[in-house]
Amino acid sequence: MNEQLIVKNFGPIKDATVDFKRVTVFIGPTGGGKSTLAKLAAILRKGQINKEGFFDANLSFADVSMENYIQPDTNIDWTNSKGVGINIGNPETMNFDNLLQPQTHGYNIPNNEFNDFIINKSEVDIEKVKADISSKLQKGGIVDIDDSDLEKTIISVKNELEKKVVDLFYKKNIFPLETYYIPSERIFVAAIRKSWAGFINNDIGLPKTLSSFANIYFQAREIINILRISFLGIDFFRDNEQDLIVTNELFPLKISETASGIQSTTPMLVVLEYLSRQKEITHSFIVEEPELNLYPTAQQGLMNWLVEKCTKGENDLTITTHSPYILSHINLLLYAYQVVENHPDRADDVAKVVPRESWINPKEFACYHVEGQKENGIYSIVNPETGLISYNMLDAIAGAESSEFEKLLDINAGLEVE
Known part of the structure; x- marks a missing residue:
């Protein structure tokens, strides 16, 4: 790189x-x-x-x-x-x-290569173009197009799907990286717990980097519901809609009750574990x-x-x-x-x-x-x-x-x- x-x-x-x-x-x-x-x-x-x-x-x-x-x-x-x-x-x-x-x-x-791709394909066979676009969208993890209307012209197909195909084209050929910014304010995420929906609904105006990180974390913790963090001597786990930390103590603590280093580090590691498992994406x-x-x-x-x-x-x-x-x-x-x-x-x-x-x-x-x-x-x-x-x-x-x-x-x- x-x-x-x-x-x-x-x-x-x-x-x-x-x-x-x-x-x-x-x-x-x-x-x-x-x-x-x-x-x-x-x-x-x-x-x-x-x-x-x-x-x-x-x-x-x-x-x-x-x-x-x-x-x-x-x-x-x-x-x-x-x-x-x-x-x-x-x-x-x-x-x-x-x-x-x-x-x-x-x-x-802009999209000359993409436009040429659409035009050249359309001169051959509209159904072949639709199938080709469908295949590319499937590979990109995007829902397939609806093939029920066989009379659609290539122009209508292009208009309907242009944004998705352009995004896929750019990600593959121009901007191949999915970029994630993990801000220094991340400790805030451990403290808000269930209040996140309120922050969003009330448009508090959090920094975009923080709100983006928080959104990914709340997705990640539903998948990575157990994570051993050996260098801190703790385990993270999710139970009954709570983010919990197990230390050497006999009872778990809410993440917001733990040391500041655990609060600033654990959400980040949960996110990184979640994203690192997506091996098909760079x-x-x-x-x-x-x-x-x-x-x-x-x-x-x-x-x-x-x-x-x-x-x-x-x-x-x-x-x-x-x-x-x-x-x-x-x-x-x-x-x-x-x-x-x-x-x-x-x-x-x-x-x-x-x-x-x-x-x-x-x-x-x-x-x-x-x-x-x-x-x-x-x-x-x-x-x-x-x-x-x-x-x-x-x-x-x-x-x-x-x-x-x-x-x-x-x-x-x-x-x-x-």
Whole structure:
């Protein structure tokens, strides 16, 4: 998987070029632009296309509360894994006027290929076209068309089914990824329990990323009604329309009664387990601050889980984080892959230390420090020679406190401090 995002003068991002891989990580100070880059990736992967075949940018930006990030000199370029490019520039023409800009190896947009497909087929046999469309819709998990009226013309069939077929065509050929954004506000979902219908009915105005996540969670918990979360030492289960957690205690607790780390993590893991079982669909997972409310050792267990569940098949994972523990553990997952690559006969021994499903291929990994307001503030922190996150950067992220402590030691010893 190779995707590239170039952003100039958008919200907190002054100038950034980011290459997305199978696993992509953003770390940096609060307000530096990590979530901005992650949300842009989510918007552009979704590929929202309006009825005229244009990319609807304003609607997408509003969905993630970034409509006010647009500046007169904003420019955004995106090239997806299919080689299709999207360019967003002049804000005066952002609404319905941003054609997808395909690369030479991309696709023509709007729907020329689709229209040609319909026209060419219709000249041969209308029933054959209907059967062909039916087959494609079935493969896409969409209900088949009604064949009762054999007198329908190809035009009426096209008008009736155009939206479904176009969606299927785009998902397969242009925007193949189903993208899921898991927001940092996810702990809210554990607290609302049965009140969700009230929030929806009263149009409370929750962030779209949160309401979308909550809707998926409430679907997922009906299917994943038992889930063992070993790195937290808990089991999630659903009983009598309640989300319950079993710990070492003798009695279950409502999820809203548990520790904050359990509340922020469990709904996310239920959703990921549910989606990871949909093997026929390629998913793109974007997770904000997975480490929320978790002890460092639990953060490590969570990263094992995320890599295992979110990189199966052609799936990919993007995270934003503030945690140096996350980065240190990712280096472990990268190094495990390298050890086995160098010594295939030692794979079983490595798997005893690091779960096999969590190894990360360094060629499929990217990590960026994001401080978007600064000149050259967004840059890769992966050492190209080792394929690991730079230890100098890890020291810089984790070592600020140590530096201050050393200054206090000097002051205590009566030494001059610069």
